[in-house]
Amino acid sequence: MREPQVVPLDGLPARVTVYEVGPRDGLQNEKAIVPVEVKAEFVRRLVASGLTAVETTSFVHPTWVPQLADAEALLAALPAYDGVRMPVLVPNERGLVRALDAGVREIAVFGSATETFARRNLNRTVAEQYEMFAPVVAAYRERDLPVRAYVSMCFGDPWEGDVPVPQVVEVCARMMALGATELSLGDTIGVANPGHTRALLTALAEAGVDLGAVSVHFHDTYGQALANTLEALRCGVTSVDSSAGGLGGCPYAESATGNLATEDLVWMLHGLGIETGVDLPALVATSVWMAEQLGRPSPSRTVAALAPRG
Known part of the structure; x- marks a missing residue:
């Protein structure tokens, strides 16, 4: 399998954490329920490919996201991996329990930078979302857990349009x-560009937010996810969210297409000489396998280019 030619660029980090969201964000928008055995095997294959941060599921109420109603069963089917983060999305105090x-x-x-999305996704105002999250965050921080x-909606909102940078900074802070x-x-609907990316990250740093604690989560609606990611790396970000095979969208934002594909991200990073710890051929094989389970080809360009021809 072809590997990217390594040609580094100055001003980029030596290593980047690839934060895999496929099992949660990638599968939550599937029309058909994916069996828990398939989800567990998906996670196991992702970890075997070298990913060290894999967001597995969500404790959201099954009425809202029935695709993730099997959260406890999935977690029970997975081993405890040394050195692998396996976060779970927790929306409220019921999910916390x-x-x-x-x-x-x-x-x-999972918060929102805009009022409309906060109402649609959380049934809260932006101000009220902090009250909902406070006890959840406190319970884990009291246990010294991350x-x-x-x-969401840091760069644009399908109902409100452009989202001002100061508004996003205030919510993030x-x-x-x-x-x-x-x-x-x-970038929930995928409307960011590199200039906007730099402007937001610069404003966050000026507001005292440590960019070393920031990850970027781009959707590829307009084909800008990799360009935006590269600009974020130039700004000092060292963690990037992505989804194996480019799975995912957002069930509450109809214009949101798939996440940045993990394979496309890893191809770029490896070509830049940036370490990820990810075995790209193993990851491609995982996404080919998952595409077979879902009954459709992966939208990832790297998967399409590197997958074995039948």
């Missing part, structure tokens, strides 16, 4: 002030 009962060691909460804070240890910036 489930997470604690399941022995989850790392959680994520908490990731997602902020509030989420971190709750005690979150990591911040993920969501």
